[in-house]
Amino acid sequence: MTDENDEWQPATAEDLVADAVALGVPKASLRVITDWTEYGLLGAPAFRKSTRHGSDARLYSADQRRLFTEMLKARQRSPLARVPHHTLIRVVLHIWLTDDTVVSDAQARRGWRTWARATRSTAAKRSENARQIVDQFAHPDAPYHQRRKAQLLIEQGEKHRSADWDRLYSALTEVCSPWPAAPGSRIERSIGTPILPFGVREAIAMWMLDHKVSRLLAAEAVPEATLVQARAEHRVNWQSYEAQREQFQIQATKPEMFEKPSDLEEQIKQHVAGFVPVVGHVLGLDQPTFAEARALGQP
Incomplete structure (x- = not known):
């Protein structure tokens, strides 16, 4: 050695x-x-x-x-x-995101393919993640059947890396505003911070973007030069986020959204996952995707 x-x-x-x-x-x-x-x-x-x-x-x-x-x-x-x-592979990608000398861009491209093609979580983990998402948006009066419907749609979407976005939007707005209402008149609750509100449409847009970018990464359809450009942007964004994370926790409707994991493996997992929307931005996919999400539920 x-x-x-x-x-x-x-x-x-x-x-x-x-x-x-x-x-x-x-x-x-x-x-x-x-x-x-x-x-x-x-x-x-x-x-x-x-x-x-x-x-x-x-x-x-x-x-x-x-x-x-x-x-x-x-x-x-x-x-x-x-x-x-x-x-x-998350360890390799984390090294590539933070250091330019050990992992080459060509190796990272293959690594992102491996990461994107992998089954990201078990059925139990998907269920737990879906439950947490529904709990974040749900009004306290939202009944079990509404919560369960939204949870199952999220689980299915994550399992197959494809979702029925209209049905998911409808289900999440129902748990936000669980009372009978005319179409389009339900209240959409936001989570996050006052300066960074995060509603149902934003959440769905981020899932859409994640699915689109993941498919491209899995097919090795993102050029190395684009990955390098996104890495430079991600480094700046992540450094800024880490510096503001504690303040976000203080202001957040759900402080755990911005909690830094104590486990190193979970920290690496967060860091790697945070790169995906940046790739979407560099590819110019973010604005059309958010426009698509804003059109959901419209007559």
Whole structure:
């Protein structure tokens, strides 16, 4: 792994397998290295040619070798029997979002594909997230059947990465204003802060945008240059958000919306997810999407 000066050295795929074996990783093989490279957990090795005929074994950079080792160690520390690739990829993407030297843009593009294609959560987690969203918007008088209807629509939309936006808008406005009313006359409650109110339409617009961008990322249809531009914007936005997070909590209707997780994995998850709408903005998808959401429920 390192030489006598404790510096990381470039490595072939065979070297990485040996590193994994040394760490006690079962089933370490060249296939594992190939898979990790395809998923974006590792960057592509560099081509080498020192002879006239044939080529030398490709080399992974010293930074990639260290990244591989650290991720294996993190996986071993996990209480889970199996740590899925989409969980590990968040670490790679977090590194790319914060540092320009370890993870290449090409590797990040493959990593975003892996992240976007993955099943993001279990059925239990989708149910809990949907319940929390409904609770945030629901009036205290909203009956169970209205809450349940909205929750199920959110769960289905997240499961299939596609939603019936008109039905979802109708269901959420019903829990906001659960009394009989003429069409279009229901009250839409907002959450968030006085300077950043967040209503049903805004929530749906953000879900729409997330779905659109995720589909593009899953198809590797976002150019590297666009990802780099979005990363620069995301860094500024995230730094500003972190600086104001505590103040947002004080002003918010639901302080937990802006609470910083104590768990590092959840912090990374938030940071990575926050990049998606920025990509939508750079691609010019945000304004048309919000216009689409504003048209929901209109006669």
